[in-house]
Amino acid sequence: MASALQGRPARMLGRLLMLCLAGLPAMGSEASSSSIPPQGNTAGAPAAKPDPEALLIDIYKDLGANRLREAQAKADALVAAYPTFRLGHLVRGDLLLMHARPVRNFGAMADGPGDKLKELRDEAMVRIRSLQEKPDPKLIPKAVLQVGEDQKNVLVVDTTRSRLYVYENQGGELKYMTDYYVSQGRFGANKTKSGDQRTPIGVYYVNNRIPGPKLPDFYGTGALPLSYPNEWDKRNGRSGYGIWLHGTPSDNFSRPPLSSDGCVVLANPDLQSLYSTAEVGKTVVVISQHVQFVDKSEWAKQRDAASAMLEQWGQSLENADADKVLSYYSPEFRSAQGENLATWFGRQQKSLNGARYTSVKLRDVSLFRYPGTPEDMIVSTFTQESAVGKSKNAIRKRQYWVREGSQWKIIYEGNA
């Protein structure tokens, strides 16, 4: 009798969910990305705990298909396993309320605080959509052109989808591992100045690892500070500091999509798995407003072109022809100290003392297409090993390249 009584209210929310879930490929619980365990984290997570997002999506699917009893059982299990997962409590509340009155929306609570309800509804929508817009594991984010041999993995954040994708470097090839729900700044992306509560768009390096016990509870089980503002941010006058990847407070399993001061916030178990593999100065976080994916052959083509561009510059150094070298630099060039091209280049030549490179080799090269710039831009990071006669030296460098007409030109170069 109870199920028949539920029929009507369930159809209202069910119809809504049918719209939300429409177009989803027929998938089981393995549909959720997070159910693919990230490598190197096999020891950490207790095996028996269900994946909360997978369970949540299953509940919504059950709801959409009018399987209310199953949905209720899963909601009970979800909040039992994750008692601080507020979205789990919300959907459980909706399921219970259906026994008493019609439920037409997520969080049908009467007279609830509107802002908090909206945040939870947004989280629900973002999580459901992430399942629909899940990237094909065979595709590769366009922004990641080449990762260095020394980089184990690369993290790509999509602020529109509230998602962080993890790719592993397998001999220069990128392999999709998993993805996580993330929260960002209260006012979204495109940080420009201190206190604007936005998340920056760009290519950043993890430059520290702070374990949870050293942090206030607010940051959860750990933090990975990022290199914002980087060379490009500084050149564009962007200010602020303290943009981190970090976890959630102990009383809150996940935070609303737009809720931080600019940090990228993950659920503690997800943060933990990133923390365990992150390497200071090596792990790259590409933060983009809309991650584009390309297939492998297109990716290889673009990588080869970018790689050749850098290689040609390196070879030009072996020739003493200063004009040839200068042709790789843009008139807009500025050094880290703000010098123009002539001043900076003169200083470089001077340091060589009239000698010339007998060989130039680039290793541990990474190349990223820079997100969020109107013109094409590539950031390269590499170790330059050069020999002048018998004396050798190696420096870690970073360059920003922009396309001017058909040519790629360097507009920034400095030590990394």
Added chain:
Amino acid sequence: MAPESQEQTSIHGLRGLISKTAHKTAVLSSLVAALFGVPATLAHASEMSDINKLMRAGQYADALTKTDAVLAKHPRDAQLRFTKGLILAEQNRSAEAIAVFSKLTEDFPDLPEPYNNLAVLYAADGQYDKARAALDMAMRTNPTYATALENLGDVYAKLASQAYDKALQIDPGANVPQPKLTLLRSLNGNTTGGTVPRLASAAAAQRDAKAKAEAAAAEQQERNRALAAEKLAQQAAADKAEAEKTAISKATSEKEKAAADKAAAEKAAADKAAADKATAEKAAADRAAADRAKAEKARADQLAAEQARAQKAAADKAAAELKQKELQAQKDKEQADKLAREQAARAEKDKAAQAAAEKAQADKLAAAEKAKAEKLAAAEKAKAEKLAAAEKAKAEKLAAAEKAKAEKLAAAEKAKADKARADKEKAKAEASAEQDKAVVLAALNGWAKAWSDKDVRSYLGHYASDFETPRGASRKEWAEERRARIEDKGRISVKVSNATVSINGNIATVRYRQIYNSDRLTVDSRKTLIFVKQGNRWLIKQERSGG
């Protein structure tokens, strides 16, 4: 997951519900058999078992043929008709199954099962409003369940609110009112384990079935008893007539003869009234037997008794005795309810007591008529004469048919005169009734408006001081409960339509359709309100669902 496949899934789910019912056919059938377990069932028990076998084997066409054959012999049999509905549902003949279950709900409005199955069929067809209405009626077969359901809704709402508190990090208990659940004030109706089969476990089903078998047997016995009472009354009337005549022929003095004549005339009138009354009583008893809300019936009887007494100037000893007997009968019945196992035996006793009471009432009515017509007869005398006549009836059995006829004619003449007087009064009453009807309707609308406006003071003001509160709650308890129920809703809308008013003296019966709509619940139902005129206002004396 395209919408189309969703649709299929949900249809499949509901079909699954039906086939689940069928899977449990064995349990359900035995249960149903128990439920309607009447002597007639024993007669076709083996056929029933054959039908069940066919159904279990999935041979629905054969099962249907067999069922139709048995039904031809027992066209009213509820179990057979229920089984037919199941078979038709199993054969996807939804429209026909719906027709069968619908008719069952009309003929046996107090059985929840046909309503439930109607709801399943309507829901499978996407007619959710109808499904909901049917389930609502199923719950209403037992007011206890309706209250429990409403309480359950409130508890779910509270649980939901706790979940929301956790979702939204609201300090629990800060400003959340506790739900006001309704306490049942009495053990109403059956204490045997409920009338809606849970089918959750075989053991529970068996227990239910047993309890139901006993209840059903008692019910049927009540019906049989009513039938027997009718026959008995007719027989008694004939016997008495004969006895009177014999008494007259044997009379040795004029005085005795006059007395005997008078007694005979009285008896004949009484007998005819008794016979008429017995027929009426039988119809009422049938209906009452079908109605398991025994408390209500007891109340109705009591009301009837009180009215009869009020009509009579000579409220005599017989009335007192009747009242005594009825109280006893009611008490017996309540006891019978509590002891399901003894119910059969008890009910029999109740019914016998009732039959005697009815007979006494008939006699009493006759006496009253005579008192009005001749202002002579004392009730004690009548009773004494009746006793004498009864003894003589036992002793002798010779009847003069012509004389009986003549006496009956005389009685008819008298009845005609009575009727003429009654008609005159009625005509007078009807003239004012037309006017009153409009006033009663205005009272009904005012009541619905006060309810919709959540104007509790005005709402309660529409109830008579002697309003019959449900479940025997005190006026104060009832008023408090109503206040709580009305005030804790966000909004209420009560719409009244298709109202028909019938007025009898200062009592008005209003049957209408009520559409109740709150932020939690929508109920579209037939209702009956009994208004009573107090001063120049019509006030609600009784509230009933159905109508």
